[in-house]
Amino acid sequence: MTKYKFTTVEEMPPLAFSIESTRKIPTGSWRHVRPIYKDKTSPCEVGCPAGEKIPVYFDLVRQKKYEEAWYKILEDNPLPGVTGRVCYHPCEGQCNRTFYDESVAIHNIERFVADKNFHNNPPERISVTDLLKSEKVAVIGSGPAGLSCAYQLARKGYRAVIYEAGHEAGGMLRYGIPHYRLPKNILDKEIGDIVSLGVQIKVDSRIGKNIPWGELEKYDAVFVAVGAMRSKKMSEGQRLNSSRSFGEAEGGDLKGVYSGVEFLYELNTGGSPQIGDKVLVVGGGNTAIDAARSALRLGKSEGSRPLSGKVTVLYRRTRAEMPAVPEEIEEAEKEGVKFEFLVAPVKIIGYRGKVSKIELQRMKLGEPDASGRRKPIPVVDSNFTIQADTIISAIGEEPDLSFLPYSFLKKGVRVFVDDDHSTGVPGIFAGGDAATNPNGTVVNAIRAGKEAAAAIDEFLGWRTKMDGVKQQVVQSEEINTFYFPHEKRAKFPRISVEKSKASFGEVNKTLSEEQALAEVDRCFSCGTCLHCDVCMTFCPDVAILKDEFGEYSIDYDHCKGCGICVNECPREAMELVEEELQWA
């Protein structure tokens, strides 16, 4: 290896000097471990039910490729403008940055990307295939699950037809979420995008009513995604969660009593529910908060009664156990909604057919229940009565499955489905809030639709089931935090409380470009290479190369396997693997 190539002394130069580069020496043979580039899964991706490739689209945002970023989201979620506003963003809860300073504001970036593309249409290439398949699939319900399923089927080349009972598409997105959280133009735009990809939506088409079930037989598969649109009765809710029985819906028929779903439906369809001065909302979920904040606006918008402090949310447990999105609770509080914790309604007392009082009972927290939350236990002899003229009950929703002709396997009030959303009836799939294991969120519905589309694809024989690859999720201690100076999380802009509580206009605004870019820069991009060059920078063997497209390759002829690149990678996008020993 180190020999001069001269064979005779005459050929040799008079003194020893180099004539070639060490590049000819294959020092890679010293190596016993080999660095490789290997992208891993970020915890936020795992945390996102829709499975959005968050680090990937963040990188596109970083490069100001906003359209590309949008397309990336669209692969998993056709409704980023919606989820960017209303998602409870479990992704952020998993964010590794949480352990360092504050989680990255992923939710706001999603919205930023969607809003940047408000005037764009999804491109042809968002489709997985150019091949149009002959199979047709019916989707019942145009809520997030139905839209997501139909959309993914369309991407796969299927003809998908959505049957929607209501007059407009969107399901709960349209009828259950107030405008100040989700303006209708956003929803309309994204539904329009889905339609533009070839999805047909038949509105005013309630299966089992004006459309016979039999019509669905011309389809090769059906996806049931009718959601949970019916409010639970207060008494039912109590019975479900407490050993005490109150008898039959005491006072439930009085004037001034609404269910949360009814109340929001009326508002969202242009109605104006009559409410009084003292509004009580029962429940701790998002519907309760939406109803409370809407009631606040309703009073104010009429301009006749000063309502501040007159909308109170009653909840059986404490704030910590509330299922509503914490930001929404904070917002409600900012706007003046009051909270009364550890109380449960016993009965509503009327006067002349109208609500006048409610009897409540004090609760205390006991042992954790199946949901992991501490169970409310009534305190004996703690009943008391407060004044009220409007009571909105928002203690949960359930599906209406009365239209289903077959004896579908049900669990409780929902359609029982397998992991792949199959119902047991061949070709019939179900998902979203209508099916078992829902969590009542938009993003979980989107996930269900996506998964069901894949299952239908399999069912129709176009795709073979793939064994899931075990995800390698990047842990917080694997991040090389040296590379990330502490930085504050972006605060989303909002209109003033004074303004927000006075109308149904959207409260939260989109991040400015500057804010979004700064926030994206906070992202560790766990497990996804950002081509930051740290690996190259610290290679003592000059064995990491970058091609004209900015992609790295490792020169294994010279890499000695020191592992600095892997150790220094800020985001765990590389790893060292054992080299197979070769005996010369």
Added chain:
Amino acid sequence: MGVNGKDSLIHPSIDKVVVIEGTHAASHAVKLARVQVIAAYPITPQTGVVEKLSEIVSHGDLNAKFIKVESEHSAMASCIGASISGARAFTATSSQGLALMHELLHWAAGSRLPIVMVNVNRALAPPWSIYVDHNDSLSQRDTGWLQFYAESNQEVLDTVLQAYKIAEAVSLPVMINLDAFVLSHTSEPVAIPKQELVDEFLPPWKAEFKVDPANPHAFGALVGPDAYMEMRYKLFEAMEDAREVIRNVDSEYSEKFGRSYGGLVEEYYADDAEVVLITSATAVSTARIAVDEMRSLGFPVGLAKLRTFRPFPVDEIRSLAQRVSKIGVMDRNISFGATGIIYQETKAALYNAPVRPKLFGFIAGLGGRDVTPETIKEMYSHIMNNDTPESETIWVGLKQSQKS
């Protein structure tokens, strides 16, 4: 020839004749050779060289960088650095300074750099001595340097000029030795040649191998056993080649400047001599007087002046051996545990020769002990009176010596 003869001071090549010390003769030669980088550290009795050069450079008479280093070791390192860049480099030292340089003498030769150094021969300590003997330079015999010993201040100047020509031809460094005080601090008339003629004789050096960003090489890195030996053979070969180069340069010099020193060895009455004494440096001048006197009395004695010690003039000595019956060697040095160094080398040169006269090895003049014509005559007498030497070292002038 007549190096010291008046006629040598009249020649068209001469610019002027000055009366200067041996150290300054070296300095003038450096100026004439248009040396570009000088790095030196002062040591008695070399100081005259650096003082004069400092003057010359600061007057602008020589466009050179003079690096006033903090040691002889750094002096040689700086010369090596300058030389590998392609510049003509010079240093001067003596005795302890030369010993300190030792490692870098190998470095200069191994790097095949034509550095020229003037060494004022001074005895090594302890005990401290500032006077002449040759152990300092002869201790460096295996470093790969050519070694010249000068007899006069004129020869110092002429040899420095020849030395660059030789060094640059064979890519080896050259050391020119002159005796402490006897030459270094003694003023003699010295003919300074015309600069333009020196320029013709010694054009600027064009280094074949040098550090050059436009053509990057690494010099002197590790070599394995598969190449080191060849590298050493190349150096050996260069030293062998140097013999012919020395002869040629001397005759070219003679043609141009009218002075010659006989190449490697200069003989004096050796053609018809029966006994010849080999010696070097200023002892040669003294020996010339002794020979003149003994010849006038009819003794068939002669003299061989050893001008180069490296390369050792094997051929010249063998040729001498064919003509004479006895050879004496006067060493102004001693190799402890052996003999005088030149005596050893002479013996070695003759061992495989067809004719091998008797050899007598004399040690004299150590640490500045005077070597007078009488001292030399004593040596001739000893040779003539004995068929074989009674011992391998015959110390001459030693107090309480049984030898007189």
Added chain:
Amino acid sequence: MGQIKYQLPAEEILAPGHFACPGCGGTLAMRYALKALGRKTILVIPACCWTVIDGPVPFSAAGVPVFHTAFETAASAASGLKAGLEMQGDHETTVVAFAGDGGTFDIGFQALSGAAERNEDFIYICYDNEAYMNTGIQRSSATPFGAWTTTTPSESPKAENKKNIIEILAAHRIPYLATTSVAYPDDMIAKIQKAKEIRGMRFIHVFSPCPPGWKFEPEDSIKISRMAIKSKVFPLLEIFDGVDYRLSHEPAGTPVRDYLKMQGRFRHLKEKQIEEIQKTIDEEWERLKSKLVSSKRTRQSNGGPLAKERNLFHVKRGEALRKE
């Protein structure tokens, strides 16, 4: 702000295939130095790891000319080389002596001091791996207190503190002095680029971790160097004219224990010795701080850095010499 990234000069002058151990800090130092210096550079390398790293004849990794010189002659050989280039009319090529701590702090120190005093016009880069590594980990005067080496075994680890080479060189009042680390390549490159623009003697002290010598896994090379900076073991500094001290990076001051615990050479240390080391670091930092404060005061009263004028002086002196 976002992630820390490094914008280094793109050209790779150092070639792969060199003979450095995996994870070598001294090699990264060379890679960055060459990026900062460019191709018009000549390296003078005395005996040190780089004698081997650059490759045996007929190979070389450096990509620029290299002169391998004797152990103690980096500064003196570089002095001569620069003089030689100047005499041949080359005023552009940067001459760089690139030496280890042994060749700098110890055996080459005399030549270095001489060159510094003469304000020779070259850059001296010392890649400090805190012991004689090329010969197999023997202590040098750059080895820190308490460290194991083959000549300071764990039963009697090094009892003396590391020589403060920076203060010694500052006392020579050379125009530019900087300390840097391979964990901060941007800092290192900026300092060498700055040094390149200054004439006269410039000294760059590079903290260069050695996995086999310090006994840690090669992959931790950068992490350990970073910890040395963060724990104030090795301050990142610039000193202009030997008097004007500037801190390049204010470290967090993490406990030195964390730094020591990562390295096998400190494994034998008792808690008490670690405390002693911490105390020394704290005291040294206080001393440094007082220098920084007085430098600042002087700068303010001078109405600007002294160094600038000095540099002009050096350039002028160089020009004057050239005219001769």
